[in-house]
Amino acid sequence: MLKLHYAPRTISVAVALALEEVGAPHELVLVDFASAAQTKPDYHKINPKGRVPALETPDGILTETGALLEYVAPALVPDNPFQAAKMRELMCYLNGTMHPHHAHRLRGERWADKESSFEDMRQKTPMRVAECCAYLAEQLPHMPFPLGEMQVVSDAYLFVVLSWLDGDGVDIADYPGLADFQARMENRASVKAIRDKGML
Ligand SMILES: N[C@@H](CCC(=O)N[C@@H](CS)C(=O)NCC(=O)O)C(=O)O
Structure with missing residues (x-):
């Protein structure tokens, strides 16, 4: 299943919105900015850029909002x-x-x-x-x-x-x-x- 690493009110929400729009099954994983989780080694294993969004897919990890949007909603x-x-x-x-x-x-x-x-x-x-x-x-x-x-x-x-x-x-x-x-x-x-x- 697709796994979206996101934080509220960030650009990662655009990907959550597209996933909702097309009804694609997915799991949401909160990256806790309050504890600077995006700067920590654990998250850097997901996205070495230290940013959200990141999307775990069956083929590997995708980053960059525009790329994710096209991947999750190709019909759009x-x-x-x-x-x-x-x-x-x-x-x-x-x-x-x-x-x-x-x-x-x-x-x-x-x-x-x-x-x-x-x-x-x-x-x-x-x-x-x-x-x-x-x-x-x-x-x-x-x-x-x-x-x-x-x-x-x-x-x-x-x-x-x-x-x-x-x-x-x-x-x-x-x-x-x-x-x-x-x-x-x-x-x-x-x-x-x-x-x-x-x-x-
Ligand atoms: N070019 C990236 C930018 C992502 C980006 O800057 N995300 C911000 C949130 S809107 C972030 O993760 N900031 C964390 C930080 O700067 O520590 C994309 O569009 O995906």
């Missing part, structure tokens, strides 16, 4: 190569740009040592994340597939990243298209299920 990857590439373009942006801007608020020690540097990064986060939201609000209507209906697996990724906005000091109401996407996702049984499990 467009057959059309251009559409599939646009979906990956979106997930790469979330992974490589927006997620790191969010991480500057919580994980400043990755980039600096001084407390004053952490504060500087925390102050910069709302501005950078808001720039990402403006970009997404402009781009998403041009995506070659419907959004917010879990027809593509990137919906799970986007939903979880947008769930961080409040903490990042960005008001989703400033981006009606994003707020509408989020509201439609909130109605899905899969989202309710992971909320009930305390993951969001």
Whole structure:
């Protein structure tokens, strides 16, 4: 059976959401950030990068959210190569740009040592994340597939990243298209299920 190593409110929740959505049998394994379990040798045997998610599969361990999403829900990857590439373009942006801007608020020690540097990064986060939201609000209507209906697996990724906005000091109401996407996702049984499990 698939075994998902996750922590609540992290990007790993996107994979839990996709697993719920497609009804794939799986086991959830909590990685306890409160005790820094992700930094310990036991977890590094699962994911030497010290991050969640990680997925144990019959063929071996997978890491990186976008890869896991496509693996657990291949039916939610467009057959059309251009559409599939646009979906990956979106997930790469979330992974490589927006997620790191969010991480500057919580994980400043990755980039600096001084407390004053952490504060500087925390102050910069709302501005950078808001720039990402403006970009997404402009781009998403041009995506070659419907959004917010879990027809593509990137919906799970986007939903979880947008769930961080409040903490990042960005008001989703400033981006009606994003707020509408989020509201439609909130109605899905899969989202309710992971909320009930305390993951969001
Ligand atoms: N590129 C990775 C990033 C994963 C990542 O950074 N996960 C964060 C939680 S959102 C984490 O595990 N942080 C633990 C830490 O920094 O100690 C992916 O998309 O899977």
